[in-house]
Amino acid sequence: MPRGSSPKRERQYEHIKESLLERGRDEDTAEEIAARTVNKERARHGESKTASRTSLEDISSGRRGGLRSHSGAQGPTYDQLYNEARQRNIKGRSKMNKRQLADALGR
Numbered sequence: 001m002p003r004g005s006s007p008k009r010e011r012q013y014e015h016i017k018e019s020l021l022e023r024g025r026d027e028d029t030a031e032e033i034a035a036r037t038v039n040k041e042r043a044r045h046g047e048s049k050t051a052s053r054t055s056l057e058d059i060s061s062g063r064r065g066g067l068r069s070h071s072g073a074q075g076p077t078y079d080q081l082y083n084e085a086r087q088r089n090i091k092g093r094s095k096m097n098k099r100q101l102a103d104a105l106g107r
Contacts, residue, residue, distance in 0.1 A: 006047070009038050013035065013038045014034075016037055017034040044060065075107070076102075077098075078097075078098045081105060081107075084105055085101050085104060088105070090105070
């Protein structure tokens with residue numbers, strides 16, 4: 001955790017880390033995921049000096065976890081695939097569904 005982070009964020013970090021450890025993740029991975037999650041929340045709430053565009057515009061960590069829990073790994077979201085297709089300048093992307101975007105991106 002960065003220096004000067006709030007007690008709330010410290011508790012959030014520990015909670016996420018402990019939860020991941022209970023689910024069988026190794027300590028290094030649990031620490032990394034917890035730190036990334038908390039840092040993203042800090043950025044979304046204006047508590048950090050800098051923030052990436054995905055931290056601010058992407059779906060929140062809590063909502064994403066809730067949407068994808070119990071359904072297995074489904075890979076990137078439609079929006080993530082669409083944005084990558086836009087960056088690669090893939091033609092016809094606006095008329096493609098998630099599977100077609102993934103195929104066009106070679107996934």
